[in-house]
Amino acid sequence: MNPLMPSLSPAALSWLDPFGFGRAAFDYWRDAVERSTLYLDVMRQRGNQYLEHIEQTKPNVLGFESEVVIDGRELSRPVNYELMRILPPDGVETDPLMRPFVVVDPRAGHGPGIGGFKPDSEIGVALRAGHPCYFIGFLPYPEPGQTVEDVVEAEVAFLRHVISLHPDTAEKPMVVGNCQAGWQIMMAAALEPDVFGPILIAGAPLSYWAGERGYAPMRYTGGMSGGTWMTSLLSDLGAGLFDGAWLVQNFERLNPANTWWDKQYALYSRVDTEARRYLDFERWWGGHVVLGGQEIQYIVDNLFVGNRLSTAQLVTADGRRIDLRNLRSPVVVFCSRGDDITPPPQALGWVRDLYEDTDDVIANEQTIVYCVHDTTGHLGIFVSGSVSRKEHAEFTANMDYIDVLPPGLYETTISRAEDRPDAELIERDYLLEFQPRSVEELDREIQHRPDDDRRFATVARISEINLGLYRRFLQPWVRALATPESAHWMRLMHPNRMGYRLLSDRNPLMVPVPVLADMVREDRHAVGEDNVFRALERVASSQISHGLDAWRELRDRSTERLFLDVYGQPLLQALVGLGGDAHAHRRRPGAEPEHRRFVARRREEIRAKVAEGGSHEAVMRSVIHVLGGAPATDGRNFQRLRASRAELEPDITLADFKHLVREQFFILENDPEAALAAIPHLLEGLDAEAIDAHLEHIEHVLAASGELSEHAAQRFERIRALFEHSKPATTDSPTGAPASDTGGSAPPASASEAPGAVPEPATTKPANRRGRSRKASPRRRTPSKADD
Structure with a gap:
C-alpha cells in the first residue's frame, strides 16, 4: 500500500458516490500525485545526467562504438574537432571497397553526436547499406585562436585521410552535413572540390536573407537586436568564449508552446513510459558547448547578417574566394516546410543567388538535387527515425545514381512502391524519382522579394556601424572587467544551465525525491484514459498549448511588422548609403x-x-x-x-x-x-x-x-x-538493288535521308522485348539475371 494515499473500502465509496464521480476524482487525484512525484524524479535524473555529461572530457551522444583516427588538436592549425571511425555493431558488415560515408556533426550550441544519435540515423542507414562510416565530431571547448577557416581546413584534411584509408575505392567519400555543419562543408567543398564525393546537406541555412513572410521569424533576429554587437559583448563577457546556451535559448524561443509546456506535459502525462526517451534527448539538448569568440563573430557577421556565403563574397585569410560554384560534386539539399529554423527558402536560396538559370547550372557542370519535406521539424530532418528509414535510406541507396546524374536542377519525390501501378518493377519499398526543374520553378519555393533584400542590406550596414561603436567605446571596458572566473560563473548562472543544476542531487531539497519515487513505483495506481478528469486534463493542456501558440503568432507578426517598417524607411536606408534605386543589394556574382x-x-x-x-x-x-x-x-x-x-x-x-x-x-x-x-x-x-x-x-x-x-x-x-x-x-533482292535487312525496301531518297540528316x-x-506494348503487371515479377 502506498503510504502517501489514504484508502477507503469499495462498499463505502459505492454508497457515498452512486454515479462514480467521486471515485473518478479520487483515482485521478491519486494518479496525479504519483505522476508528479515520478516526473520530479525524472527531472532529478536529467539534472544528474547533465552534470555527469558536461564534466566528461569528451562528452558525446553518439549511439555507435567509435575510435579516434585523427585528433584535430594535433594539426598544424589546432581545432577542437576529431575524425572517428564508426565500428559496425554486431551483425552488421561493411565493405571497405564501397564508398566511404562521412557525417559531420553540427556545432550550434549543443553537444556532439546527434548525427549518430539513434540506430535509425544517417550513420545507421549507411552502415546497414555496407558503407564504411566515419564521424567528424568536436570537443566542448575550442582551441585558443581557433577560427572558422581553421575548422574548414581541418575537415579537408580529415577527408583526405579517409580517402587514403580506402585506396582501392574509386569513389570519393559521401559527406553529410546537418544544420551548421552543412554550410561548413559547403565552404570546404568550394575551396577543395576534389576531395568530396556527393554532398548531402540537411536543414542547413545557406541563404540567410531568404524566407517567406510570416514563416521565418529567426531571420529578423539580427535586425531586432541592432546587429552583431551583442554577440561581441557576450564573447567579451565570456573572456573570449561564447556560451552555446545562448544559441539553444534562441532555438527554444521560436516555439514557446513546446519549450514551456508540450515537451514537459508529454513527459508528465506518460511518465511511466516516456522517461527513457526524454532523458536520451535531454542528454544531447542540454549538453551545451562553448564556441570561440572569433568563430561566432565570423559566423554572424559574414553569414547570418552579411549573407556573404551564397553570393561568393567570402574571401579567406590567404586570398581565396569561397564560391559555391566551384563545387564539382552533386549536392543534395534536404529541407522541410515544417522547419522554422531553416525554412526551404534559406536552404535553397543559394541556388538562385548564384545561378541565373538552369543553363547557368549546367554550364558550371553542377548537379543540384533538392527534397522538400512537408511536415517534419528541424531536428526531425536528421534525427527522426521515420525520416531516416525513408528519405535518408533512399538518398544513400541512390547516391551512385545521383553521382552520375547529368548536370542540372532536380527535385526528388519519394513514393511507396506498393501504391504505384508499376510496383512489380520496383525492388525497394520506396522509389526515389527525379523531376527536372528550372530556377524559375525553384523561385516559387524561395519567394524572393527585392524589397526585403534592401531591408536586410540596411541591417548589415547598421550592424557594422553599431559593432564599430561598441568596439570603439565599450569593448575596452568590458574586456578589462571580464576574467576567466567571472566568465565561468556567468556560464554557470545561465538560466538554461541552472534549470538542470537546481533539480539535481546537488540540491539538498531533492534528497527525498528518489525515495518517494521508489515507493510510488512499488504501488502505482495509474488511471485509464477514459477517466473523465484525465480527459479534462488533456483539454486544459490543449488550451494552454493553443494559447502559447497564439501568443507566439502575435509576437512573430508584430516583430515582422516592426522589422519591415523600421528597416523599410527610405530615410534610414539613405543614411546608411543605400538610397540609390540602382543599387544591387544581393548582386549575383559574375563569372570570372x-x-x-x-x-x-x-x-x-x-x-x-x-x-x-x-x-x-x-x-x-x-x-x-x-x-x-x-x-x-x-x-x-x-x-x-x-x-x-x-x-x-x-x-x-x-x-x-x-x-x-x-x-x-x-x-x-x-x-x-x-x-x-x-x-x-x-x-x-x-x-x-x-x-x-x-x-x-x-x-x-x-x-x-x-x-x-x-x-x-x-x-x-x-x-x-x-x-x-x-x-x-x-544485296539479296532479285534485281541486285540494296535492301534493308529487315525485309523492307531501302529508305526513299529525300532531304531527310541526306548524309547526316x-x-x-x-x-x-x-514495344517491349517480346514486341508487346509495356503495361504494368498486376503481380510483382521476380527479378531475372538480366536485371542484375
Whole structure:
C-alpha cells in the first residue's frame, strides 16, 4: 500500500458516490500525485545526467562504438574537432571497397553526436547499406585562436585521410552535413572540390536573407537586436568564449508552446513510459558547448547578417574566394516546410543567388538535387527515425545514381512502391524519382522579394556601424572587467544551465525525491484514459498549448511588422548609403574571365567529340536523349544500364561510367541535332544483329521505369529509326538493288535521308522485348539475371 494515499473500502465509496464521480476524482487525484512525484524524479535524473555529461572530457551522444583516427588538436592549425571511425555493431558488415560515408556533426550550441544519435540515423542507414562510416565530431571547448577557416581546413584534411584509408575505392567519400555543419562543408567543398564525393546537406541555412513572410521569424533576429554587437559583448563577457546556451535559448524561443509546456506535459502525462526517451534527448539538448569568440563573430557577421556565403563574397585569410560554384560534386539539399529554423527558402536560396538559370547550372557542370519535406521539424530532418528509414535510406541507396546524374536542377519525390501501378518493377519499398526543374520553378519555393533584400542590406550596414561603436567605446571596458572566473560563473548562472543544476542531487531539497519515487513505483495506481478528469486534463493542456501558440503568432507578426517598417524607411536606408534605386543589394556574382574561357574551351572540346566513340557512346547518348524528354526518371534505369555496361566492359568503374554519362549529356546539350545525326556514324562497322541487340538493350533499360510518356516515346521512335537506318545494306533482292535487312525496301531518297540528316520521329509507342506494348503487371515479377 502506498503510504502517501489514504484508502477507503469499495462498499463505502459505492454508497457515498452512486454515479462514480467521486471515485473518478479520487483515482485521478491519486494518479496525479504519483505522476508528479515520478516526473520530479525524472527531472532529478536529467539534472544528474547533465552534470555527469558536461564534466566528461569528451562528452558525446553518439549511439555507435567509435575510435579516434585523427585528433584535430594535433594539426598544424589546432581545432577542437576529431575524425572517428564508426565500428559496425554486431551483425552488421561493411565493405571497405564501397564508398566511404562521412557525417559531420553540427556545432550550434549543443553537444556532439546527434548525427549518430539513434540506430535509425544517417550513420545507421549507411552502415546497414555496407558503407564504411566515419564521424567528424568536436570537443566542448575550442582551441585558443581557433577560427572558422581553421575548422574548414581541418575537415579537408580529415577527408583526405579517409580517402587514403580506402585506396582501392574509386569513389570519393559521401559527406553529410546537418544544420551548421552543412554550410561548413559547403565552404570546404568550394575551396577543395576534389576531395568530396556527393554532398548531402540537411536543414542547413545557406541563404540567410531568404524566407517567406510570416514563416521565418529567426531571420529578423539580427535586425531586432541592432546587429552583431551583442554577440561581441557576450564573447567579451565570456573572456573570449561564447556560451552555446545562448544559441539553444534562441532555438527554444521560436516555439514557446513546446519549450514551456508540450515537451514537459508529454513527459508528465506518460511518465511511466516516456522517461527513457526524454532523458536520451535531454542528454544531447542540454549538453551545451562553448564556441570561440572569433568563430561566432565570423559566423554572424559574414553569414547570418552579411549573407556573404551564397553570393561568393567570402574571401579567406590567404586570398581565396569561397564560391559555391566551384563545387564539382552533386549536392543534395534536404529541407522541410515544417522547419522554422531553416525554412526551404534559406536552404535553397543559394541556388538562385548564384545561378541565373538552369543553363547557368549546367554550364558550371553542377548537379543540384533538392527534397522538400512537408511536415517534419528541424531536428526531425536528421534525427527522426521515420525520416531516416525513408528519405535518408533512399538518398544513400541512390547516391551512385545521383553521382552520375547529368548536370542540372532536380527535385526528388519519394513514393511507396506498393501504391504505384508499376510496383512489380520496383525492388525497394520506396522509389526515389527525379523531376527536372528550372530556377524559375525553384523561385516559387524561395519567394524572393527585392524589397526585403534592401531591408536586410540596411541591417548589415547598421550592424557594422553599431559593432564599430561598441568596439570603439565599450569593448575596452568590458574586456578589462571580464576574467576567466567571472566568465565561468556567468556560464554557470545561465538560466538554461541552472534549470538542470537546481533539480539535481546537488540540491539538498531533492534528497527525498528518489525515495518517494521508489515507493510510488512499488504501488502505482495509474488511471485509464477514459477517466473523465484525465480527459479534462488533456483539454486544459490543449488550451494552454493553443494559447502559447497564439501568443507566439502575435509576437512573430508584430516583430515582422516592426522589422519591415523600421528597416523599410527610405530615410534610414539613405543614411546608411543605400538610397540609390540602382543599387544591387544581393548582386549575383559574375563569372570570372578564367571561368568564361573554361566554358568556351569546354564547348569546343565537346563539339569535337560529337562523332568520337562507338556503340557504347551511341547507346548512352540514346538513353539520355529519351530520358531527357521524360517528365521524371529514377535509379532503375541507372541500375540496369550500369549492370549491362559492366557486362560489356567488366573493368568499368563508377568514375569512368560517370565520365561517359556526362560527356554524352554535354554533347546532346551543346548541339542535340548534330549529336543525334552522328549516331549512325558511331554504329558503323556493326552488323544488323549487333545493332538489334543494342536497340533491345536500350528498350530494356527504358522499360525499368514503366511506360514512357508520349513525348519520350516519340524520342525513342526517333532513336529506333536512327538505329534501323544504321544497319548495313544487303544485296539479296532479285534485281541486285540494296535492301534493308529487315525485309523492307531501302529508305526513299529525300532531304531527310541526306548524309547526316535525322529521320523524322514516328508516333507509335515502343514495344517491349517480346514486341508487346509495356503495361504494368498486376503481380510483382521476380527479378531475372538480366536485371542484375
